[in-house]
Amino acid sequence: MRIGILTGGGDCPGLNAVIRAVVRRAVVQNGDEVVGFRDGWRGVLDDDALVLDVTATRGLLPRGGTVLGTSRTNPYAVDGGPERLLATLERRGIDALVPIGGEDTLGVARRLAEAGVRTVGVPKTIDNDLAATDYTFGFDTAVGVASEAIDRLHTTGDSHHRVLVVEVMGRHAGWIALHAGMSGGATVVLVPERPFDLDAVVGHCRRRFDSGYSPIVVVSEGARPAGGELVSSSGERDAFGHVRLGGVGVWLAAELEERTGREARAVVLGHIQRGGTPSPFDRVLATRFGLAAADAVHEGASGVMVALRGTDIVRVPLTEATAGLKLVPLERYTEVETFFG
Numbered sequence: 001m002r003i004g005i006l007t008g009g010g011d012c013p014g015l016n017a018v019i020r021a022v023v024r025r026a027v028v029q030n031g032d033e034v035v036g037f038r039d040g041w042r043g044v045l046d047d048d049a050l051v052l053d054v055t056a057t058r059g060l061l062p063r064g065g066t067v068l069g070t071s072r073t074n075p076y077a078v079d080g081g082p083e084r085l086l087a088t089l090e091r092r093g094i095d096a097l098v099p100i101g102g103e104d105t106l107g108v109a110r111r112l113a114e115a116g117v118r119t120v121g122v123p124k125t126i127d128n129d130l131a132a133t134d135y136t137f138g139f140d141t142a143v144g145v146a147s148e149a150i151d152r153l154h155t156t157g158d159s160h161h162r163v164l165v166v167e168v169m170g171r172h173a174g175w176i177a178l179h180a181g182m183s184g185g186a187t188v189v190l191v192p193e194r195p196f197d198l199d200a201v202v203g204h205c206r207r208r209f210d211s212g213y214s215p216i217v218v219v220s221e222g223a224r225p226a227g228g229e230l231v232s233s234s235g236e237r238d239a240f241g242h243v244r245l246g247g248v249g250v251w252l253a254a255e256l257e258e259r260t261g262r263e264a265r266a267v268v269l270g271h272i273q274r275g276g277t278p279s280p281f282d283r284v285l286a287t288r289f290g291l292a293a294a295d296a297v298h299e300g301a302s303g304v305m306v307a308l309r310g311t312d313i314v315r316v317p318l319t320e321a322t323a324g325l326k327l328v329p330l331e332r333y334t335e336v337e338t339f340f341g
């Protein structure tokens, strides 16, 4: 059989490890062929693809980004998009698709599966907010980057007696902030799931200064003050309608400077969290997802996503995977709250 593979949405460390694993299992063990579409759904719309074999995927395991390229193209927002997708699959003789992506890419995969295209999704997002899987690859690497940044910021913050606000990624879910904040010993962690009380944040910062140390405030880009709005410095939206976030860190630092009377600076980690080589955990998870996806399509599965449950890789319906996001539950936030101030 001939399998089409693509990577969509924001890139993340481990995408290449998935591509390598799909190709290795499909070509060497299952006797299948693999075609890689460039730049997510854009490559299927435009029939822009290349044949992937073992030689073409050598050296990919530790490499960040995606050799296939990615985009946030939404074929259902393009005139005649679905028809163009089907025409490309027909022309190329593609029997099944393995889209690697988050809620948006997998939402398109679900609709295609419902239209009769054999589709097996692979979950990807550094935000770790996809339902139906315990973890997505890329998340562990992002937490490692953010955690190291917090470690470094402690020493410079303490030296200058200033507040340091660290803005991390996390559009709807605060998993990166939660894990990095807990592992880095943050003074306060602010997540999208729980609109924050600015006075309480000021109080935690003051207590931290009173103890002889300087506060580190970790804030998800999607966090907002109670009764306030999301902060977006650009106001732009992507093809799936998501506003481009970023700016809450700078805004918060200005507020904290004014209210605490101490100097405050913002550090925006941004795409540093998404770039570079994947952590060992992410390499293993991505590899296991790739192997499982290649086997699933070979065995005729469709409308499913491979997922991590405990230590097992399982298949879950794409409808379940895209039904809602996995948000930080209250009890997880309460754990980190113990250390505020």
Ligand code: F6P
Residues within 6 Å of the ligand: 010, 102, 125, 126, 127, 169, 170, 171, 221, 244, 245, 274
């Ligand atoms: O969806 C993953 C993510 O990393 C979000 O945390 C973030 O809001 C978004 O991508 C950034 O997207 P872009 O790289 O397109 O600006």
